[in-house]
Amino acid sequence: MGDAGDGLVMECRDLHKAFGDIVAVDGVGFTISDGETYGLLGPNGAGKTTSISMICGLLEADAGEVFVDGERMTTRSVEPKRAVGYVPQDIAIYPDLTARENLTFFGRLYGMGGDGLKSRVSEVLELIGLAERADDKADDFSGGMKRRLNIGIGLLHKPHLLVLDEPTVGVDPQSRNAILESVERLSIEGMGVLYTTHYMEEAERLCDRVGIIDSGKIVAEGTRRELVDLIGSQDRVRVVASGDLKSAAEAVDGLPSVVEVGEREGGLDLIVGGAASNLTEILQKTTGAGAVVTSVDVDEPDLESVFLHLTGRARRD
Amino acid sequence: MRAAFLIARKDLRQRLRDRSALVYGIIAPLGLAILFSFIFGPLDDAAFEAEYVIVDEDGGQISEAFGEALGGLEDDGIAVIRTVESVEVAREQVETGSDAFAGDDVASADAAFVIPEGFSEAVLAGEAAEMTIIGAAGSELSAQVAYSVAQGFSSELAAVDVAVRTVLPDAMAAIAQEGGTASGVSPGAEGAPGAVTPEMLAALLAQEAASTVNPITVEDVSASTKQLDSTTYLSAGMAVFFLFFTVAFGVSGLLEERRLGTMQRLLAAPVSRSSIIVGKALTSFALGILSMTVLVVASTLLIGAEWGNPLGVALLVVAAVVAAMGILAVVAAVAKNQEQASNFQAIIALVLAFLGGTFFAIAQVGGFMATLGLFTPHAWFLRGLGDLQGGELADILPSVGALLAFGLVTGGIAWFFLQRSVGRTR
Ligand SMILES: Nc1ncnc2c1ncn2[C@@H]1O[C@H](COP(=O)(O)OP(=O)(O)OP(=O)(O)O)[C@@H](O)[C@H]1O
Ligand SMILES: [Mg+2]
Numbered sequence: 026m027g028d029a030g031d032g033l034v035m036e037c038r039d040l041h042k043a044f045g046d047i048v049a050v051d052g053v054g055f056t057i058s059d060g061e062t063y064g065l066l067g068p069n070g071a072g073k074t075t076s077i078s079m080i081c082g083l084l085e086a087d088a089g090e091v092f093v094d095g096e097r098m099t100t101r102s103v104e105p106k107r108a109v110g111y112v113p114q115d116i117a118i119y120p121d122l123t124a125r126e127n128l129t130f131f132g133r134l135y136g137m138g139g140d141g142l143k144s145r146v147s148e149v150l151e152l153i154g155l156a157e158r159a160d161d162k163a164d165d166f167s168g169g170m171k172r173r174l175n176i177g178i179g180l181l182h183k184p185h186l187l188v189l190d191e192p193t194v195g196v197d198p199q200s201r202n203a204i205l206e207s208v209e210r211l212s213i214e215g216m217g218v219l220y221t222t223h224y225m226e227e228a229e230r231l232c233d234r235v236g237i238i239d240s241g242k243i244v245a246e247g248t249r250r251e252l253v254d255l256i257g258s259q260d261r262v263r264v265v266a267s268g269d270l271k272s273a274a275e276a277v278d279g280l281p282s283v284v285e286v287g288e289r290e291g292g293l294d295l296i297v298g299g300a301a302s303n304l305t306e307i308l309q310k311t312t313g314a315g316a317v318v319t320s321v322d323v324d325e326p327d328l329e330s331v332f333l334h335l336t337g338r339a340r341r342d
Numbered sequence: 343m344r345a346a347f348l349i350a351r352k353d354l355r356q357r358l359r360d361r362s363a364l365v366y367g368i369i370a371p372l373g374l375a376i377l378f379s380f381i382f383g384p385l386d387d388a389a390f391e392a393e394y395v396i397v398d399e400d401g402g403q404i405s406e407a408f409g410e411a412l413g414g415l416e417d418d419g420i421a422v423i424r425t426v427e428s429v430e431v432a433r434e435q436v437e438t439g440s441d442a443f444a445g446d447d448v449a450s451a452d453a454a455f456v457i458p459e460g461f462s463e464a465v466l467a468g469e470a471a472e473m474t475i476i477g478a479a480g481s482e483l484s485a486q487v488a489y490s491v492a493q494g495f496s497s498e499l500a501a502v503d504v505a506v507r508t509v510l511p512d513a514m515a516a517i518a519q520e521g522g523t524a525s526g527v528s529p530g531a532e533g534a535p536g537a538v539t540p541e542m543l544a545a546l547l548a549q550e551a552a553s554t555v556n557p558i559t560v561e562d563v564s565a566s567t568k569q570l571d572s573t574t575y576l577s578a579g580m581a582v583f584f585l586f587f588t589v590a591f592g593v594s595g596l597l598e599e600r601r602l603g604t605m606q607r608l609l610a611a612p613v614s615r616s617s618i619i620v621g622k623a624l625t626s627f628a629l630g631i632l633s634m635t636v637l638v639v640a641s642t643l644l645i646g647a648e649w650g651n652p653l654g655v656a657l658l659v660v661a662a663v664v665a666a667m668g669i670l671a672v673v674a675a676v677a678k679n680q681e682q683a684s685n686f687q688a689i690i691a692l693v694l695a696f697l698g699g700t701f702f703a704i705a706q707v708g709g710f711m712a713t714l715g716l717f718t719p720h721a722w723f724l725r726g727l728g729d730l731q732g733g734e735l736a737d738i739l740p741s742v743g744a745l746l747a748f749g750l751v752t753g754g755i756a757w758f759f760l761q762r763s764v765g766r767t768r
Contacts, residue, residue, distance in 0.1 A: 117603030
């Protein structure tokens with residue numbers, strides 16, 4: 026594997042990384058094809074950023090290999106890094122430089138220059154909606170504008186693989202939409218995308234395939250359809266309630282029809298086998314345990330239910 | 343290496359924009375040098391007035407003539423001349439003169455001329471004679487003037503000596519007979535018997551070509567002939583002190599990238615790790631050279647500092663920048679974060695500057711402190727500049743060598759640690 030021409034822009038195998046006693050990544054492996062958008066979903070501390078750091082050649086893997094465009098990627102690689110655009114989870118820009126200067130500097134680092142760079146910078150400024158603020162210092166930008174600049178730097182040099190680590194945290198809905206649209210467009214143009222997020226809607230909308238990572242391991246992988254099929258004819262029940270939610274969660278957990286229970290702010294998230302016939306029972310248990318139910322939603326299973334099912338945790342935004 | 347230049351260019355733009363490098367690199371050192379030169383040093387020659395004492399143990403013709411020559415300085419308002427009875431008193435006054443904290447009511451002098459017994463006789467006999475100057479360390483300029491006055495006088499005597507022996511045997515005899523007062527006796531026509539007056543000496547000097555024989559050696563006990571004047575010393579001291587802060591901005595750039603998160607981007611870019619380090623080194627070098635150059639030029643133009651041979655100054659500046667880079671890079675390589683690094687760097691800059699004599703000439707204290715000073719680039723830089731004054735270019739090579747050695751040894755250590763720490767992103 027790892028040969029050029031097999032349509033894979035990235036392949037990683039059996040990645041391991043430990044920080045002292047903490048095993049951050051424990052055997053992660055997956056592939057991304059040209060033009061494919063791959064979502065890495067996982068709760069906090071699951072090992073998403075650590076995996077991405079090894080894929081981008083920032084962090085030495087304890088074991089395992091990464092290939093980008095068929096070339097081995099290590100921390101010392103230079104050529105394979107040209108093919109990757111990296112958008113760090115935390116905003117990484119120079120506050121003393123303007124948006125244009127930030128973009129231009131990184132463009133040059135990737136070997137761009139001249140008029141090509143100039144016009145590409147203008148293009149990206151347009152894309153991230155900062156054309157009018159192009160010559161303002163990044164320090165003066167709002168959080169969302171900085172985020173957009175953060176993303177713009179990553180895609181400036183038209184990488185084969187764009188790696189975005191939770192790029193939309195703290196971005197308002199319009200900007201988020203604009204970002205998602207541009208990622209979709211880039212993907213259509215043939216760019217491979219590796220996308221981590223906490224927002225299931227984003228993953229559902231963007232990703233051709235999703236890997237669910239927990240405690241450093243990929244616990245499930247597939248298209249949305251494949252993942253949803255994993256939990257079969259189960260439904261997702263959202264109970265909006267107040268009161269003693271903890272006891273309520275314990276009470277319903279005992280029911281045979283309830284596959285998974287997650288407690289969240291203002292209610293419970295349940296995975297239930299055949300919600301229609303078991304709903305009364307669930308509500309009885311909930312109110313019996315001291316919770317006051319205000320509403321109930323029954324949904325077809327979606328990524329969120331898969332996530333909940335596999336990690337046993339409701340995601341935290 | 344293209345990447346290193348790109349990084350350095352970006353850094354310089356950042357540094358010039360946030361102005362802190364400007365403050366540390368140029369405004370603070372220049373401001374302080376100007377301020378201190380107003381407080382401690384002469385700004386121009388008009389403000390210059392030295393206090394000299396004479397110890398005349400000789401009491402002869404020549405010593406008297408010398409006294410009158412000095413009197414000329416007094417008339418010009420350049421110096422105040424007093425006569426004291428003994429070498430001990432003279433030494434004491436000169437020592438007081440070099441003590442900045444001595445009160446005004448204590449008699450003090452900037453330098454003393456000691457004319458030993460038998461001086462005139464020796465000179466007139468054409469034998470070697472020796473005059474001693476006791477210089478005060480705190481007022482190098484005054485000591486310098488004293489030195490040149492004595493030297494000027496001695497070369498006049500050299501001519502006179504030849505003149506006396508070749509054209510004026512009568513005058514010589516007359517001097518030997520009279521053996522005393524010269525005042526009140528105006529010199530008659532050329533060759534007339536009488537006392538030797540400065541005017542006569544000058545006239546004789548004009549008659550005869552200068553002799554190559556120099557009957558007088560001027561011994562300078564303060565060893566301060568190769569010293570910087572106080573304005574230059576202040577300027578150089580401030581410049582090298584603040585150099586350590588300016589260069590710190592460059593080397594700490596690595597830690598700043600880490601703090602900003604941009605280190606991740608540099609590491610993800612198609613750029614070798616070494617070129618990231620080299621880029622930061624280039625930034626430091628450029629900042630150091632830039633600030634030193636501005637300071638040398640500005641202190642020369644604004645407060646009349648005299649740095650000396652430009653090539654020598656350039657060599658010393660480059661070597662000092664290299665030394666500062668190495669030392670500060672070690673700190674940047676081992677520090678946990680930018681804040682810790684700047685704290686350590688500030689402490690190191692202060693301690694080295696103190697030991698190296700940038701605040702006051704600690705080498706003059708002598709002993710242990712002076713020895714400690716040899717472990718600082720600051721002392722070597724100042725010493726090199728001192729050696730450049732009136733010396734040959736080659737005289738500064740030990741200082742340049744010492745500075746480069748500092749830089750290379752610490753730079754090597756820093757490179758070793760940086761290879762490992764550059765990949766850290768948090
Ligand atoms: N440099 C480091 N030193 C020590 N521990 C680390 C380091 N980087 C990550 N870890 C640990 O490794 C684990 C995985 O962290 P990672 O950042 O990969 O998680 P994540 O999935 O990106 O989480 P989040 O969604 O919160 O960003 C965590 O327990 C984290 O504390
Ligand atoms: Mg993360």
